[in-house]
Amino acid sequence: MSIDNQGPQWIYEDGIGEQRALLIQNGQPIALRLQHPQIMRYGRIFDGKIVKKISGKNLAIILDDNDVEALLQPIPKGVSEGQHIRAEIKREPIEEKGRFKFALAKPALDLAKLSNGYDLAQIISAPLDCKQAEPKKSVSTLVAANQQKPPRKLTPQIENIFDYGWEDLYQMAWDGQWVFEGGELDIHITPAMTLIDIDGSLPPYQLAKKAAEQVAKAIYAFDLQGSIGVDFPTLALKSERQEICDIFDAHMHANCERTAVNGFGFMQIVRRRTGPSVVEILQYRRSYAAAVQILARAANIKGAGQLQIKVHPAIAALLEQNQGLVDSLQNALGRQINLSSSGHLPIYGALFHNEAEIYG
Known part of the structure; x- marks a missing residue:
């Protein structure tokens, strides 16, 4: 489990029913990406x-x-x-x-070659924000293509993405929350835009300054796209509102356009829209996302003989309808999988019989 701490590097794995990637910088995970099977994939x-x-x-x-x-x-x-x-x-x-x-x-051009579109490995190899010309008056990216190390594919059965801090970021995306010292961001997906509310115990000016950095980090971490509205604490002085913008710009890791913070504390950010964000995937494909995460954890369980997995009834029903996912797990482990259900488990939880450990 070796990651070069000198610069950001994506690690990724082809999981069962899902590709997943994690960006590591200075030994810490700073962003994650998911891709589920999709015919109409970006770039197809x-x-x-x-x-x-x-x-x-x-x-x-x-x-x-x-x-x-x-x-x-x-x-x-x-x-x-x-x-x-x-x-x-x-x-x-x-x-x-x-x-x-x-x-x-x-x-498309008549001479354009037919293509299945970008898979996750291609996306993280050439970040989409760096493929297009800079939008006018945009925030420049800090994690630029020439600063990143080439992505590294994890070796199945030897290492897995959970060893690098995947679950902490994933849980925040699942909850739609970004927690930081002194406050938190609540991320709400609406048809019109993604709204970010800021809450905390600090005085308004201090909270707004801290939140400006964290908003920039959360947008990149969860690949929030399209129109994004941020509700900062109300600040009376224009100089304070400008400082909030400067802090945001200094920490933004993706190309975007933004407005100033108005007198009511509202800032609007626009990023190019190529697909759902991580938060949208987890919010609107909740059962499927939970199921493939459970299978990912199961794929790392050592042992022999039958592996019994107890899951929420909704997950059991989904896996019964998608038997190919269970078959892929059985082939990966070389073991028989026996599924059962319990309404006492949360939708993302599972009980693995061999280790008798509750996850989630």
């Missing part, structure tokens, strides 16, 4: 059929050869319904409370 280039134009919006529904839908914008001139074109996914589908946003595609 495919040939699709225009099945319906949406009136007045320069938008169309496009269907790939697996009958998976995406929205195409803009519609190339002269293209009609029923016609096939080559398209590229520029934003993955996003689940929200009460609705589902289809993947968003753009026309």
Whole structure:
């Protein structure tokens, strides 16, 4: 378990039903990323059929050869319904409370090669924030591509991502909270934007200064994207509000645009949207996310013979419907897996019979 402490480095593993990555700097985890199986993955280039134009919006529904839908914008001139074109996914589908946003595609060049899109290893090898030109008036990135060590893939059965502090960051993302000395950030996902509320026991000015650094770190740590609103403590002096902006800029690890902090303490931040954030994945795919984390922990249990795993009934039902996940665990361990359920366990908890230890 060796990590070079001289610069940031991503480590990653191909887990059962999930790819996961952790950024380590100075021996500490500072960011995590998740990727679940997804056909309409960011960067995918495919040939699709225009099945319906949406009136007045320069938008169309496009269907790939697996009958998976995406929205195409803009519609190339002269293209009609029923016609096939080559398209590229520029934003993955996003689940929200009460609705589902289809993947968003753009026309691709006819000579563009077909592609399955970026997997997690490719994303962390070339950070997406560094692939595009700097937006006008944007905050410059501190964790730039030329500062990072090449990502290192963990060796299965020998090391795992949990050995490097994965669960602490993961738990904060799961809870939608970022805890720091003197306060905490509460992260709320809404259809309009991600809202960050600041709470703490410090005086408003001191709390705002501390929170400005922590907001920047949390945005990068959880890959918060799109429109982000931050509710700082109200500060009367413009000079104090400007100091909050300066602190935020000094610690922001991702390209973004932002407003000033207004008199009510509100700052708006905008980051390019390519897919769901870690917090969104865990909030809207809660059962699946919990299930694959349980399987990840099970994959590291030593022993022989049958491994009995007791989980929440919702997780048991999900795994029964996705038997391939359990089969992959059995193949990885070379052992038979026996699932059972208990309503007394939290959705992310599990009891592994061999070690008789409750996780979660």
